[in-house]
Amino acid sequence: MADPAVVSEREQKILGIIETARSKRAKFRDERINMAHGAGGKATQSLIEGLLAPAFKSQALDEMADAATITVDDATLAFTTDSYVVKPMRFPGGSIGELAVNGTVNDLAVSGAKPLALSLSLILEEGLGAEELKAEIHAIARAAQEAGVEIVTGDTKVVERGHADGMYVCTTGIGRRDSRARLSPAGLRPGDRILLSGSIGEHGTAIMLARGEFELDAEIESDTRSLWPVVDALLEAAGPEIRCIRDATRGGVASVLNELARASSVAMIVRERQVPVRPDVAGAAEILGIDPMYVANEGKLVAFVAPEAAERALDAMRAVPGCEAAAEIGEVRTEPPGMVLVETSFGGKRVMDQLVGDPLPRIC
Amino acid sequence: MKFVDEFRDAELGRAVAMEILSLVESGRHYKLMEVCGGHTHSIYKYGIDDLLPANVELVHGPGCPVCVIPMGRVDDGIAVAHTDGVIFTCFGDMMRVPGSDGSLLDAKAAGADIRMVYSPLDALRIARQNPEREVVFFAIGFETTAPSTALTLKRARAEHLKNFSVMCSHVTIVPPLKALLESPDLRLDGFIGPGHVSTVVGARPFHFIPADYGKPVVIAGFEPLDILQAIEMILRQLEGGRCEVENQYKRVVPYEGNLRALEVMAEVFELRPHFEWRGLGFISHSGLKLSDAYADLDAEVRFSVPGVRVADPKACQCGEVLKGVIKPWECKVFGTACTPERPIGTCMVSSEGACAAYYNFGRFAREREVV
Numbered sequence: 001m002a003d004p005a006v007v008s009e010r011e012q013k014i015l016g017i018i019e020t021a022r023s024k025r026a027k028f029r030d031e032r033i034n035m036a037h038g039a040g041g042k043a044t045q046s047l048i049e050g051l052l053a054p055a056f057k058s059q060a061l062d063e064m065a066d067a068a069t070i071t072v073d074d075a076t077l078a079f080t081t082d083s084y085v086v087k088p089m090r091f092p093g094g095s096i097g098e099l100a101v102n103g104t105v106n107d108l109a110v111s112g113a114k115p116l117a118l119s120l121s122l123i124l125e126e127g128l129g130a131e132e133l134k135a136e137i138h139a140i141a142r143a144a145q146e147a148g149v150e151i152v153t154g155d156t157k158v159v160e161r162g163h164a165d166g167m168y169v170c171t172t173g174i175g176r177r178d179s180r181a182r183l184s185p186a187g188l189r190p191g192d193r194i195l196l197s198g199s200i201g202e203h204g205t206a207i208m209l210a211r212g213e214f215e216l217d218a219e220i221e222s223d224t225r226s227l228w229p230v231v232d233a234l235l236e237a238a239g240p241e242i243r244c245i246r247d248a249t250r251g252g253v254a255s256v257l258n259e260l261a262r263a264s265s266v267a268m269i270v271r272e273r274q275v276p277v278r279p280d281v282a283g284a285a286e287i288l289g290i291d292p293m294y295v296a297n298e299g300k301l302v303a304f305v306a307p308e309a310a311e312r313a314l315d316a317m318r319a320v321p322g323c324e325a326a327a328e329i330g331e332v333r334t335e336p337p338g339m340v341l342v343e344t345s346f347g348g349k350r351v352m353d354q355l356v357g358d359p360l361p362r363i364c
Numbered sequence: 365m366k367f368v369d370e371f372r373d374a375e376l377g378r379a380v381a382m383e384i385l386s387l388v389e390s391g392r393h394y395k396l397m398e399v400c401g402g403h404t405h406s407i408y409k410y411g412i413d414d415l416l417p418a419n420v421e422l423v424h425g426p427g428c429p430v431c432v433i434p435m436g437r438v439d440d441g442i443a444v445a446h447t448d449g450v451i452f453t454c455f456g457d458m459m460r461v462p463g464s465d466g467s468l469l470d471a472k473a474a475g476a477d478i479r480m481v482y483s484p485l486d487a488l489r490i491a492r493q494n495p496e497r498e499v500v501f502f503a504i505g506f507e508t509t510a511p512s513t514a515l516t517l518k519r520a521r522a523e524h525l526k527n528f529s530v531m532c533s534h535v536t537i538v539p540p541l542k543a544l545l546e547s548p549d550l551r552l553d554g555f556i557g558p559g560h561v562s563t564v565v566g567a568r569p570f571h572f573i574p575a576d577y578g579k580p581v582v583i584a585g586f587e588p589l590d591i592l593q594a595i596e597m598i599l600r601q602l603e604g605g606r607c608e609v610e611n612q613y614k615r616v617v618p619y620e621g622n623l624r625a626l627e628v629m630a631e632v633f634e635l636r637p638h639f640e641w642r643g644l645g646f647i648s649h650s651g652l653k654l655s656d657a658y659a660d661l662d663a664e665v666r667f668s669v670p671g672v673r674v675a676d677p678k679a680c681q682c683g684e685v686l687k688g689v690i691k692p693w694e695c696k697v698f699g700t701a702c703t704p705e706r707p708i709g710t711c712m713v714s715s716e717g718a719c720a721a722y723y724n725f726g727r728f729a730r731e732r733e734v735v
Contacts, residue, residue, distance in 0.1 A: 014693045017700075018723060031466070034473035214482070286368070291409075339725070346588045347374040348411020351725045 023338075025049045040251035041355035064263070065185060066246065067111035069177065076177040078113030080104060084169040089136070091210035093202075093221025097139035099298060100169040102224050103249070105147045108173050109228040110245040110301055112181025112235065115147060119172040120154040125164040136167065147226035149173070178232075180239035187243040188264035192332040193310035195303045197230050197317055198223070198325045199276040200253055201292035203299070205284050216287065218280045225299035230320045234303055237316030241309035247301045251355045253329075254293040256302050257340045258354045265337045270330035270352065273345045293342075294355050304332065371587030372410070380592040381415045387599040394420045395551055395688045396598055399541065400558035401428030401714065402586050408721075410588040420595065423688045424711075424718050426540045426644060427558055429505040430457045431713040434640040435674040437533055438463030441502050444531060444667050445476040451494060453487040454502035456480040461713055462706065464674040484516035484530075491520070491528035500663045501530050508560040510534045510652060511625035514632035517654070517661055531663035532653050535639060537561050538569050539650035544687055545577045551688040554598040556591065557583035559613045564629075566621025567611050574607040585613040632658055640673070643682025643709030682709030685718055692719040699723060 026042070028050030036043035053061055060068040067080035084100040105115045120140065124133065144151050202223040209216055227247055234242055246256040253275070261268050270293075277285075277292045285292045299322070305313045310328060317326040340352045388394060398404055404424045407413055413422050426432060438461055445452035445468065452468070459468045459480060472478040477497075481487050484501050491499035503513040513530060520528045537558060544550060557570055562583045573581045580601040584594030594612045601607060611617055632655060639651025654662040663669070680702065681695040692698050692711065702708040704720050711719035 011691075011693050014699050021699075021703075030470075032470065032473040034469050036460075036469060342411070344409070344411045345374060346372055346377050346410040346412070346415075348414035348588075350408060350411040350414065353724055 025054075039355065040249075040255055045354075063185065064259075065111060066107040067113060067173075067175070069111075078108050078111045078175040078177055079173070080107040080111070081170065081172040082107060084171075085165070086207065087165055088207075088210055089132070089166045091222055092206050092219070094224040094298070095136060095139050096167065096169055097136035098143040098224050099222075100171045101140055101143035101147060101149070102226050102298060104171040104173040105149060106227045106247045106249075106299075106301075108175035109226065109231040110247045111175070111177075112183045112231065112245070113175030113177050114232075115149045115173055115175045115226075115228060117150050117152045117174050118144065120151050121170040122154070122156045123164050123168040123170075124156065124158050125166055126158060126161040128166050132166065136169075140169075143226075147228060178235055180235040181242070182240045183242065183244050185244055185246075185260055185263040188260060188266050188304050188332050189243070189306075190266060190332050190334045191307050192243055192304045193307055193328050194257070194268065194270065194330040194332065195305055195310065195314055195317065196248075196253065196275065196327055196329050197227070197301045197303070197320075197323045198299075199278050199281070200248065200297055200300055201277055201281045201285060201295035203297050204252070204295035205281050205292075207296075208288070209284065214288065216284060218284055220278075220280055220284065223297055223299035225322060227299060227301050230301065230317055230323050233316040233320050234305075234313055238305060238309035238313040241306035242313065243304040243306065245301055245303045248297045250296050252292070252294040252296055253300075253302060254291070254340070254352050255355055257352070260304070261340050262338045264332075267333040267336050267338070268330055268340045269333055270340065270342045272342050274327050274329045276325045276327050293352065307331075368587065371585070371589045373589065376589055377415065377592060380589065380596055384420065384592070384596050384599060385417050387596065387603055388417050388419060390419070392419065394553050394599070394602070395423055396420065396554050396556060396595060397423045397425045397544075397552050397686075397688070398556040398584075398591070399425040399427045399537065400556075400560065401431070402560055403556055403558070403584065403591060404428065404714075404717075406586050406588060406591055412588055412591055415592070416595070420599075421688075422556075423552060423686065425555075426544070426641065426686055426710065427506065427537065427561075428710065428714045428717070429509070429535065430455075430461055431710040431717060432535065432540075432641045432644070433458070433461060433504060433533055434642045435462070435464045436640065436672040438467065439465065439672040439674065440664075440669045441531060442466070442468060442471045442476070443670050443672075444500055444663060445471050445478050446474075447498070447667055449496075449498050450477065450667075451490060451497050451499045452476060452478045452502065453481045453490060453499060454478070455482070455504065458502060458504060464672070484513050485519075488516055488520060488525070488528060491525055492523075495527060497527060498666075499528050500667070501528070502533065503530050504533045504535075506535055506537050506558070506561050507564040507625075507629070510629050510633065511564060511622070514625075514628040517632050517658055518628065520661060521658070529661050529663040529666050530654065531669075532633070534633065534652040535641075535650055536635075536652065537565070538572075539647045540641060540644065541573065543644065543647050543650075545573065545579070547683075547687050549684075549687060549689050552579065553602060554580040554582070556594050556598070557581045557609070559583060559585050559590070559617060562611075562613065562617040562621065564622050564625045567609050567617065567619050568621070570609045574609060578607055580607050581609045583609070583611045583613050583617055585616065631655070641710070642713065643680055643711065644686070645683070680709045682711045682719075685709075685711050692722040695719070 026046035067078040108115045206222040342352045487501035582594040582597045633652040634655045636651040638646045679696040684690045707713045711717040
């Protein structure tokens with residue numbers, strides 16, 4: 001064995017090299033796009049940070065927020081866009097049309113903006129049944145009405161059979177920044193509490209079971225819904241004390257926490273025992289070997305709140321229909337920066353890392 | 365969940381952890397290897413190592429069946445997958461394992477028809493549904509998954525399915541353990557025996573470990589309490605000067621194993637003279653191939669498999685890391701030529717491997733060691 005003092009110097013050096021490498025912007029080095037680039041984990045990050053952001057050099061884009069901010073004269077607007085390719089098109093609890101409305105509405109909502117209007121682009125596959133199409137159009141209309149947004153512009157394209165799995169939907173949304181909101185992904189401070197608006201993992205699990213690849217019977221429904229009511233309640237109860245809000249979609253709660261821990265250079269500790277997971281979701285995840293923390297939601301948000309406002313914010317959330325199971329799941333700390341730790345329900349502690357590859361493509 | 369939650373009781377866990385604390389001698393360092401990748405996963409998932417005294421160290425063993433597949437074997441799989449008319453099927457975690465020029469996931473993006481399955485029977489179903497295509501199943505795993513491959517082959521034979529074949533990369537657990545134990549610089553005090561493998565092979569094959577090498581073995585289940593109790597049992601053996609094979613997982617593992625499964629395996633497979641392990645090199649009689657009676661269902665016979673041998677770079681020291689001789693960061697290629705994005709050896713392939721964990725969690729992992 002080498003002299004321990006020398007070894008420790010070498011270890012320090014290697015840790016230094018790794019940390020520098022990790023803190024660098026992800027590079028996009030792959031020869032081709034594979035399914036992992038769409039999964040919301042490390043490969044997606046390399047695509048966005050390594051190719052898109054450097055090419056467009058936009059300050060708004062660099063913030064990597066759910067929606068960009070545009071200021072026109074005195075009005076501050078939030079602007080976002082999303083595409084929906086979920087397979088199958090219909091699933092327990094929802095369909096591609098509802099997702100397309102709620103997903104974009106939620107990106108505005110969690111940016112602290114009241115959703116105002118949406119655009120709608122449809123890419124339809126040759127041979128799609130008129131009844132199926134009508135059902136989706138009605139679903140879109142209903143979801144828009146429930147979310148209080150208008151669909152004000154749109155486009156339709158048709159592609160040859162075999163190219164769009166029925167239909168793909170793209171929506172772009174615009175909203176007005178709420179004056180009560182002071183949200184920023186870099187605004188987290190040690191001591192802040194982490195609140196979750198309800199039980200997790202339902203959307204991803206519902207889609208997985210709807211694909212029929214597993215012979216599992218469970219009545220799990222997607223949680224797709226507009227998050228504006230709960231954001232509104234949070235802002236009303238604790239406006240300036242809410243540091244940041246994110247919807248925990250692709251990549252689940254774990255991905256949101258990791259992203260923000262990096263953005264704010266803070267650590268987080270999550271208490272697994274406090275994270276609400278329905279027993280049927282937990283059971284399915286157990287059988288499939290998946291951690292619900294990484295499973296997608298379409299109607300759950302994570303809010304970071306100053307400690308003195310945590311209880312108030314939590315009460316406000318629980319008063320919103322559908323959010324009765326909201327819970328405080330952990331808090332922000334200083335060390336080790338950029339990392340999310342979990343206190344497991346068994347009592348041990350471990351790192352909850354970023355998702356590397358999604359076992360489950362095309363969930364939204 | 366009933367019958368599972370009982371084995372995840374945090375309070376009982378704390379009690380066993382206290383027992384463990386009372387068994388360790390201060391000043392003595394204990395290195396225990398959990399052989400099986402399933403144990404490594406549970407240890408990670410429940411944060412079990414966090415509950416142990418600082419001088420009880422768990423070393424992750426060679427029992428992750430995905431991570432031990434060498435680059436050349438992945439390259440061979442990719443070559444078969446690119447053959448015209450082939451549907452290549454494999455387990456999901458195998459798809460990300462890098463060969464010398466990309467993974468199966470990359471090959472899929474490049475146009476190969478590669479499909480993820482959850483069981484060899486799913487591959488068989490795909491073969492039935494696509495009679496005009498050749499369906500190949502990439503079979504991996506220890507004695508745990510080998511019987512299901514064997515039964516699938518028997519069923520394919522019974523159904524006279526002509527378009528189904530298996531690329532067999534099954535491995536056996538005893539030879540790599542022997543290879544580790546043979547090493548003069550081994551620094552391990554005991555083994556947590558593989559629970560799943562033992563349901564098939566039983567406890568008997570592990571007797572050589574205490575008998576010939578003087579190390580205790582406790583076969584363990586996969587719930588957090590199982591693992592903690594197994595650690596306690598090993599420490600008790602060490603404290604009492606005993607050295608034997610004990611079975612913590614009696615509720616599932618019979619002493620003799622599963623005779624029916626062993627019979628089916630003996631019928632369908634035979635030992636290869638040697639098989640290459642990622643980062644560990646060639647180990648004699650450690651891999652399975654299809655027996656002559658099933659040669660017509662052997663993908664390696666049916667397709668031209670290049671049989672690529674991609675030598676692990678000499679500097680890779682996975683063997684030393686596994687034996688507990690060096691720490692991950694002491695390896696010459698750690699963090700430079702070998703990273704989680706471009707792993708060389710088995711310890712970097714799996715996110716739970718010793719090197720990958722150290723790379724990803726760096727200072728956190730280190731602080732834990734110092735504490």
